[in-house]
Amino acid sequence: METADMYISGVGSYLPGTVDVDHAVAAGWYPAEEAELHGIASVAVAGDVPAPEMALRAARTAVARSGRSPTDLDLLLYTSTWHQGPEGWPPQAYVQRHLVGDGVLSTQLKQGCNGMFAALELAASYLRAEPGRQAALLVAADNYGTPLADRWRMLPGAIAGDAGSALVLDTEPGFARLASVCSVSVSQAEEMHRCAEPLFPPGVTEGRALDFAAHNDTFRRRAVAGGEGTMVLVTLDERMVEVIDRALAQAGVKAADVTRLTCMNTSQEIADQICEHRLGIPASRSTWDFGRTIGHCGASDQVLALEHLVRGGDLGPGDHLLMFAYGPGVTISAAVVEILESPAWTRARGGDA
Template identity: 30%
Template sequence: MTTPVDFGILSLGSALGEPQSVADTVGDFVDDPERVLRWGYRTYHRAAPGTTPTDLAARAARVALDRAGLEPKDVDRLIVADSDVPEYLHWDLSASVARAIGLRGTPTLLLSQSCAAATLAFHQAAGTFAVQPDTEHILVVAVNQVSEGHRNRMRTNTCLGSDGAAAAVLRRGHGRLRWLATEQITDPECADFFRAEFGGSAVPVAPQGRSNLDVDPLSRVHEHFARDPRRLREFVTALNSRIAAVVDQACARAGVNREDISRLIYLNDNQHSLAGAAEALGLPLERTNARLAAELGHCGGADQLLCLERHVEQGETAPGEVVALAGIGSGMHWFATLLKA
């Protein structure tokens, strides 16, 4: 089990919006509540009015730094992963978070590959550690705050959108939660899935009387498959087989076997999808984040770090076990990072 660079997670931290009952609020978002209730979520988190992604990200970062016993001056690089609509255009969230937590002159990087961004940040961190021998600490922060002016948190896909952030302090040479490998598969034919139609440079302003909330976010998926149920079923089957494929690639890179993986931390997806991902990897559902997903909701790219923090706190990751952080992101991207607990 060899890696080109040696680093691990020194500490984790998180920040969440206010907890909300799905059963009590689902009628505020959709006119077919049973569809959402079947997903198996019990609660989700909604940021208080006036809260921004910068606020959530900074809160999580401060918790992680405090737990690591570090000051902002000890951070050599900041990587911020944002998985929803940015606060502003022509603007950099990573610089905003750096300012909020008191970094001065520290290099920052913004990743925006939707739900894949934070897990892929480990690959970026590995590269930094490899080419900059004087780098000792990298702070990774992932944030997701649903922009309710652009998306309905219960209609965007088959996940229930939630607001939260997670942070990890990575330390060179740290032996716990040690990075083993990161891999990614991209299917560019699916690049338009789940896109917001209006507000970008292609269509800066929505037509009169329309908004992104009027567009069925799954319409692009159905159009891609020409509304052919057979082709759509084949694609759904391929979703899980590609999860297995990208995890196998990471295992090969790290010199471990799939059977060595003791826990899968997947997207905080609906319970049916989580069961499918677990089956694809040959793991029982209780060895996934299914229980946490039902309580946290889908916090975009922050899901894996949020759940990892809780599994560690609850003593569910024994030293030496291999943990897979994996999922699917818009684009479409299948991704996996392996850690040795």
């Protein structure tokens, strides 16, 4: 999707304190061999701060930095990967009540770890659909510190971190331009995130823990035993390259023009494989050094990296950031962001608005 007429006017985050992986190993939470293999240093842990509260704090920062009033907003999209509060209760209503107000459409997206990409595509289409629409607020938040999620062991090659993130997608020029955003699906791999678990009754209603690592391992073993595993894995690789090539082409840039690349915050070997072996982009351009300090924060990884790079001066006017993610389904997404100017908040005290 070409989005040359869409801009990012504000970005914000809420990152709690971190727990060192060495501490987790000593406490018996995380295997020492995994720590050595993956190179993750620490993980953001929010304690009892609810995910919707983290989303609200990030959203307040993003809106303040955008220069927009909350009354200027036309859409609120809330994306998450884990439970947000009482069952049957919509978390976007919390942000709406405390920040946005009732004059906007608000809804929740359950698109997994690439939910923010789906939010970007939907928001861009919504803003274009009717003259006079100005801006959309996109938020993401998760707190995995619950009884049915073991942040240290539930993800293959990653540790789950807690965070909130937000950005304002704008029809008026901001500090960055959303040059493109694209997604593709690989439905033959939909079992990857549910394998060996029945569809009914839903696992959470029976107290079954979330364990993507076990599901992924079972899927791969069954696929290989059935003779179709290689084909599915090759298809995933092909679709990943395809969606990234499309995002770059629609943005009018080549891989060599990419200043920085942000994927999901996984292990070093996964980041290196994606960057160098599949895309031909030096791993030194990735945001792995930042990601290894906070863990894989659900749908927030890419927005957190964008804010971190801009605030630290690692992205400046004329630079391009390639963002990439995949989620259950399997859905694979990519986007290109062009930095137009250094925003005023990078010069403010501590990078605050």
